[in-house]
Structure formats: structure tokens, C-alpha cells
Amino acid sequence: MAPAKIPVTIVTGFLGAGKTTLVNHLLAQCSDTYIGIIVNEFGEVGIDGQLIVADDQPLIEITNGCVCCTVRKDLTAAVNELLQRAERPIERLIIETSGLADPAPVLQSFLADADLLQRVELEAVITVADAHHILLHIGEDIVREQIAFADVIVLNKVEIPSARELEQLERELRRLNPAAHLVRTERAQVSAAELLGTKRFSLPHVLSIEPDLLDDEAHDHEHDTSIGSCCMETDGAIDPEQFSRWMNQLVQREGARLMRTKGVLHFNGEARQFHCHSVHMLLDARPGRRWRPDEPRRSKLVFIGRELAGDALREGFLGCLVVQPERAPAPATESETEHP
Structure with missing residues (x-):
């Protein structure tokens, strides 16, 4: 059988x-x-x-x-x-x-x-x-x-x-x-x-x-060539307030062209992933599962829409990264040291 x-x-x-x-x-x-x-x-x-x-x-x-x-x-x-x-x-x-x-x-x-x-x-x-x-x-x-x-x-x-x-x-x-x-x-x-x-x-x-x-x-199917995707990834932690402000402004301004947005994000100081979704101007965001100890905390964000301004989207996304603390000044060399 x-x-x-x-x-x-x-x-x-x-x-x-x-x-x-x-x-x-x-x-x-x-x-x-x-x-x-x-x-x-x-x-x-x-x-x-x-x-x-x-x-x-x-x-x-x-x-x-x-x-x-x-x-x-x-x-x-x-x-x-x-x-x-x-x-x-x-x-x-x-x-x-x-x-x-x-x-x-x-x-x-x-x-x-x-x-x-x-x-x-x-x-x-x-x-x-x-x-x-x-x-x-x-x-x-x-x-x-x-x-x-x-x-x-x-x-x-x-x-x-x-x-x-x-x-x-x-x-x-x-x-x-x-x-x-x-x-x-x-x-x-x-x-x-x-x-x-x-x-x-x-x-x-x-x-x-x-x-x-x-x-x-x-069945040689072809997509609407005006529809494209813009994908970005980063290992840096994201400022949640900055990201929320940027995304809300973005969907309000570009919602007609942004057909779909989805992301898995690493918010600064958070032990859980953050999931972001939008369809046109309808935005939904909520916590996801906890990051695993051996898992890289890498943020990924994808936009799908018509005539996307990829460079501007990437610039806006990277602008939400937490500003890294400035490094302490390097020790002065002997020639730069002021002697009493």
C-alpha cells in the first residue's frame, strides 16, 4: 500500500x-x-x-x-x-x-x-x-x-x-x-x-x-516594475523613541507609496525583539520574543512599495541608531604634553 x-x-x-x-x-x-x-x-x-x-x-x-x-x-x-x-x-x-x-x-x-x-x-x-x-x-x-x-x-x-x-x-x-x-x-x-x-x-x-x-x-510572470523593495540591516542598537518618531512621520508622508513595511528590531537595552509592520498608513508595532543568548542582535527592516527613495530610507533608518559614547581622548604624546 x-x-x-x-x-x-x-x-x-x-x-x-x-x-x-x-x-x-x-x-x-x-x-x-x-x-x-x-x-x-x-x-x-x-x-x-x-x-x-x-x-x-x-x-x-x-x-x-x-x-x-x-x-x-x-x-x-x-x-x-x-x-x-x-x-x-x-x-x-x-x-x-x-x-x-x-x-x-x-x-x-x-x-x-x-x-x-x-x-x-x-x-x-x-x-x-x-x-x-x-x-x-x-x-x-x-x-x-x-x-x-x-x-x-x-x-x-x-x-x-x-x-x-x-x-x-x-x-x-x-x-x-x-x-x-x-x-x-x-x-x-x-x-x-x-x-x-x-x-x-x-x-x-x-x-x-x-x-x-x-x-x-x-507562465513567464513579470511583476509591476514600479514596485520594488528596499532592505537594510544593522548590528547597532536602535533608539526606540527616535525610531517611533521617524516611522510615524514616514507612513504619514509616504504611506500611499509604502505598500508594506516589516522589521525585526533591536531596541537599546531591550531583552526582547521588537516587531514593526505597516500597510500604507496603518502602522502596528509590538514586542516579540526574547533574543536568544547566542543570537546576534541584528535589526532588519524591509520596505516594499512604488518608486522608493532607497537612500533616504536608509539614511532615516540609520539615523535612529543610538549615538555611541565618544571615546576617551588618546594619551598625549610626549611632544604634545605641556610640561610645567
């Missing part, structure tokens, strides 16, 4: 929708299940791998590209690596895509790999939709693709819009995808039993949306 295939859940959704928060909620509810996790990020600096609370679960982070285009081969390689290096048989896979990923080529990466399909089975595509911001981006092809391919739509941040706005939004989502199971959430809190364990993925349904899905040459 052939071994049971490993169910795969793909979590997608536009920038800042709440994908990582959802994955963390699912992992917390499935602590007895050995889950392999793959996280893909658009920029070259990885943040989400640190934000996911994986504990002893195996995790691989794919950076500096998007699994729907430039690093598609890395996705299948990452799945195979997880299956090989796991300490015990993996019971489930969760893949969190970049916020700019087109689901079709991601699905194709699995469906076109006959060897991989002997071991894994696509269970569902979950799309997280930001109830506060998604109508700003609903005209963009990538957002519409993410919604159309969803087996489940997690409508997140429903506490922000009015009841009328939510009804309008749900009508628009239903127009794009009338078949998806829709769940309303705040802070992506949803029962794992509602999202995991039910096979919702249907290849005939997907092919009705994308008839050439299995044609490898038909």
Missing part, C-alpha cells in the same frame, strides 16, 4: 494582508503535528522566517525573488530538502508566498513535477484579503489572480471597515470567486479545523480559470 501523500496548503495574499499572522495561528493550534514550512519573500533580506513561531518545526526561507517567477525551481527544491532533512516524517506542508506572487505558476510548480506529486498533494489555496486596503488594489492583476485561485478567502481586519463597506467588499470578492469558502477574521484568528484537513483544491476548477496552467511556457 502506497504511503499517504502529504497535504500542502498554500497561503497567499497581497502585501500586508496578514499571511504570517495566519500561519502563526495555525501552527499554534497544530503543535502536535509535524509541519514543514516554506516562506518566500520578495526582497533579499528575510524577515518572515524570524516572525514565524515555528519552534521545532522545519522551516526554509526563500529570499531575493518570488516563487511564481525567478525562484520557481527553488520552491520544489525547498520542498524536497524539507522532506529529506526532517527529523521525522512531515505530516503537512504550509507554503507562504510573497505578497506579489501569482498563484498559477506556484501551483504549476507542483503539478508539473511528477516525482513530487508522488509524495505531496495540494489540499487548498488560502488567500488572505485585507478588508481595510484590498479595494485600493483590486484593479491590479496580481490581486485578482490571488482571489480567483483561492479555495478559501480569509477576509482579515474586518473590524476596521463599516458593515456597509464589508458588504460591498464581499460582493466584489464573490464576483471574482463565487465558489471560495469565505471566512471573516480579526488579526487572522481562525480555527485551524476550518482551514486544514479538508481537500478543497480542484484541478478542473483551476483549469477553467487558467486553461494553459500546465503549459510551462505560458
Whole structure:
């Protein structure tokens, strides 16, 4: 008898929708299940791998590209690596895509790999939709693709819009995808039993949306070239008041262009990480886990948006570093010493 295939859940959704928060909620509810996790990020600096609370679960982070285009081969390689290096048989896979990923080529990466399909089975595509911001981006092809391919739509941040706005939004989502199971959430809190364990993925349904899905040459996906990322890292401690002032001013001034900001920061004198998130002008910041004794206290900050002024962002970020105490003057040489 052939071994049971490993169910795969793909979590997608536009920038800042709440994908990582959802994955963390699912992992917390499935602590007895050995889950392999793959996280893909658009920029070259990885943040989400640190934000996911994986504990002893195996995790691989794919950076500096998007699994729907430039690093598609890395996705299948990452799945195979997880299956090989796991300490015990993996019971489930969760893949969190970049916020700019087109689901079709991601699905194709699995469906076109006959060897991989002997071991894994696509269970569902979950799309997280930001109830506060998604109508700003609903005209963009990538957002519409993410919604159309969803087996489940997690409508997140429903506490922000009015009841009328939510009804309008749900009508628009239903127009794009009338078949998806829709769940309303705040802070992506949803029962794992509602999202995991039910096979919702249907290849005939997907092919009705994308008839050439299995044609490898038909999916040379390209991103909107006006969208880019700016990533920065530093080992220096950050002044929390200066950083808070700078970030608040930045999102107020540049929020329309700053589609997504996320960071893991080392605040001066703090034993815990500090996590910073923003979507346009909506800013959220809170303490994270404690730094481990053997862990470098390195701050990382990533901006994703349109026509970013990278040099100005880096200058502003580095301006939040704690000013180092001035060194004591070097001992005077004999020729500089004043003799009585």
C-alpha cells in the first residue's frame, strides 16, 4: 500500500494582508503535528522566517525573488530538502508566498513535477484579503489572480471597515470567486479545523480559470516594475523613541507609496525583539520574543512599495541608531604634553 501523500496548503495574499499572522495561528493550534514550512519573500533580506513561531518545526526561507517567477525551481527544491532533512516524517506542508506572487505558476510548480506529486498533494489555496486596503488594489492583476485561485478567502481586519463597506467588499470578492469558502477574521484568528484537513483544491476548477496552467511556457510572470523593495540591516542598537518618531512621520508622508513595511528590531537595552509592520498608513508595532543568548542582535527592516527613495530610507533608518559614547581622548604624546 502506497504511503499517504502529504497535504500542502498554500497561503497567499497581497502585501500586508496578514499571511504570517495566519500561519502563526495555525501552527499554534497544530503543535502536535509535524509541519514543514516554506516562506518566500520578495526582497533579499528575510524577515518572515524570524516572525514565524515555528519552534521545532522545519522551516526554509526563500529570499531575493518570488516563487511564481525567478525562484520557481527553488520552491520544489525547498520542498524536497524539507522532506529529506526532517527529523521525522512531515505530516503537512504550509507554503507562504510573497505578497506579489501569482498563484498559477506556484501551483504549476507542483503539478508539473511528477516525482513530487508522488509524495505531496495540494489540499487548498488560502488567500488572505485585507478588508481595510484590498479595494485600493483590486484593479491590479496580481490581486485578482490571488482571489480567483483561492479555495478559501480569509477576509482579515474586518473590524476596521463599516458593515456597509464589508458588504460591498464581499460582493466584489464573490464576483471574482463565487465558489471560495469565505471566512471573516480579526488579526487572522481562525480555527485551524476550518482551514486544514479538508481537500478543497480542484484541478478542473483551476483549469477553467487558467486553461494553459500546465503549459510551462505560458507562465513567464513579470511583476509591476514600479514596485520594488528596499532592505537594510544593522548590528547597532536602535533608539526606540527616535525610531517611533521617524516611522510615524514616514507612513504619514509616504504611506500611499509604502505598500508594506516589516522589521525585526533591536531596541537599546531591550531583552526582547521588537516587531514593526505597516500597510500604507496603518502602522502596528509590538514586542516579540526574547533574543536568544547566542543570537546576534541584528535589526532588519524591509520596505516594499512604488518608486522608493532607497537612500533616504536608509539614511532615516540609520539615523535612529543610538549615538555611541565618544571615546576617551588618546594619551598625549610626549611632544604634545605641556610640561610645567
